[in-house]
Amino acid sequence: MANAKQLTGAGLRGQVAGKTALSTVGKTGSGLTYRGYDVKDLAAKCDFEEVAHLILKGELPTATELSAYKTKLKSLRSLPQALKDVLERIPASAHPMDVMRTGCSMLGNLETEQSFAEQQDATDRMLAIFPGLVNYWYNYSHHGKRIDVETAADSIAEQFLWTLHGEKPQALHTEVMQASLILYAEHEFNASTFTARVCASTLSDMHSCITGAIGSLRGPLHGGANEAAMELIEKMDNADDAEQKLLCMLARKEKIMGFGHAVYAESDPRNAVIKEWSEKLANANGDTKLYDVSVRCEAVMWREKKLFCNADFFHASAYNYMGIPTKLFTPIFVCSRLSGWAAHVMEQRADNRIIRPSADYVGVEPRNVKPIAARG
Ligand SMILES: CC(=O)SCCNC(=O)CCNC(=O)[C@H](O)C(C)(C)COP(=O)(O)OP(=O)(O)OC[C@H]1O[C@@H](n2cnc3c(N)ncnc32)[C@H](O)[C@@H]1OP(=O)(O)O
Numbered sequence: 001m002a003n004a005k006q007l008t009g010a011g012l013r014g015q016v017a018g019k020t021a022l023s024t025v026g027k028t029g030s031g032l033t034y035r036g037y038d039v040k041d042l043a044a045k046c047d048f049e050e051v052a053h054l055i056l057k058g059e060l061p062t063a064t065e066l067s068a069y070k071t072k073l074k075s076l077r078s079l080p081q082a083l084k085d086v087l088e089r090i091p092a093s094a095h096p097m098d099v100m101r102t103g104c105s106m107l108g109n110l111e112t113e114q115s116f117a118e119q120q121d122a123t124d125r126m127l128a129i130f131p132g133l134v135n136y137w138y139n140y141s142h143h144g145k146r147i148d149v150e151t152a153a154d155s156i157a158e159q160f161l162w163t164l165h166g167e168k169p170q171a172l173h174t175e176v177m178q179a180s181l182i183l184y185a186e187h188e189f190n191a192s193t194f195t196a197r198v199c200a201s202t203l204s205d206m207h208s209c210i211t212g213a214i215g216s217l218r219g220p221l222h223g224g225a226n227e228a229a230m231e232l233i234e235k236m237d238n239a240d241d242a243e244q245k246l247l248c249m250l251a252r253k254e255k256i257m258g259f260g261h262a263v264y265a266e267s268d269p270r271n272a273v274i275k276e277w278s279e280k281l282a283n284a285n286g287d288t289k290l291y292d293v294s295v296r297c298e299a300v301m302w303r304e305k306k307l308f309c310n311a312d313f314f315h316a317s318a319y320n321y322m323g324i325p326t327k328l329f330t331p332i333f334v335c336s337r338l339s340g341w342a343a344h345v346m347e348q349r350a351d352n353r354i355i356r357p358s359a360d361y362v363g364v365e366p367r368n369v370k371p372i373a374a375r376g
């Protein structure tokens with residue numbers, strides 16, 4: 001096992017801000033567990049719905065429970081007309097994360113969570129609707145098409161690809177999406193989840209918590225890194241070119257998106273899983289350039305800086321190989337992390353005290369207000 005990272009300094013690093021029974025991150029330096037299960041085991045053996053059930057309800061479902069849960073989620077895919085109207089007014093130039101934030105917020109106006117007794121239903125509705133929501137906007141704003149989001153897709157993974165491309169996806173692509181959604185589902189007190197918990201601690205509604213979390217995930221230091229990684233690797237012609245370009249960026253002290261982590265010391269356990277899928281997709285596509293470039297970036301970053309790929313880096317090539325436009329990468333993260341966010345909101349509500357830390361004051365000493373004519 002790798003050594004644990006020394007967690008000190010700004011950004012509340014290493015400070016315990018609450019309790020959770022949902023996941024452990026880098027407990028002994030590497031490793032990620034959801035309710036006691038290793039994420040690699042879950043990604044190898046489960047569908048996302050099973051993992052969402054585990055995270056939200058506490059246990060992996062039986063076959064009967066899974067079937068009932070999937071039937072419920074499939075029945076909740078339709079977009080209310082008022083939400084479609086809003087989506088149709090958002091320009092093609094908008095970032096899809098802003099569309100998701102607005103879409104989630106609008107849903108909260110139309111189907112407001114009236115009491116905490118509705119928290120599971122509110123979450124299930126968002127799990128079911130989010131893939132179709134963002135792809136409805138994408139197809140309408142980019143291709144002028146009003147898509148039918150009530151597809152025959154059997155899972156959230158398939159629903160995302162189906163509503164994006166307008167047809168049943170290849171089995172390999174659905175399999176990769178299942179794994180990807182599982183890898184992204186939950187990660188303890190990361191920035192977006194902490195946002196959701198802070199909002200929950202005021203006893204706010206589920207849609208407000210999730211809307212805030214989407215805003216936090218959007219940034220390139222967090223979920224937005226998968227898009228930023230794509231923008232990096234698509235500029236590289238081959239592995240040697242990747243090495244040259246990276247060395248120049250490092251010499252200029254630029255940050256390389258998709259590398260490093262606030263908690264893991266030597267590796268992010270999700271990387272090995274998505275890297276393997278990226279390689280399979282590269283071979284299936286008969287075009288390994290992006291994969292080869294990514295592998296060289298990984299080697300150079302470790303050799304030069306002892307920095308490793310986080311969950312986002314190989315997601316870039318994997319999603320690209322599946323024909324997913326770069327700006328839709330982080331919204332997929334939303335469709336998945338929603339399960340973790342909502343479970344944290346529920347956990348916070350079950351044992352709540354308003355989250356209200358303190359600050360060290362570093363401003364000016366106390367002073368008197370001068371009349372306006374005497375200032376300047
Ligand atoms: C799913 C996720 O959200 S995973 C994270 C996705 N984000 C990214 O990939 C963005 C790129 N990575 C980063 O910005 C950072 O590694 C973070 C935000 C993930 C973690 O930040 P921190 O906890 O502050 O990182 P850490 O303490 O390990 O940084 C140590 C040093 O390495 C540097 N470093 C860390 N990551 C990188 C990177 N990707 N590229 C270049 N240098 C880096 C830091 O600048 C810091 O140097 P300094 O001490 O001279 O300032």
Ligand SMILES: O=C([O-])CC(=O)C(=O)O
Nearest residue numbers: 186187189190191262311
């Ligand atoms: O834990 C973090 O800081 C970021 C991360 O990897 C995640 O949210 O998946």
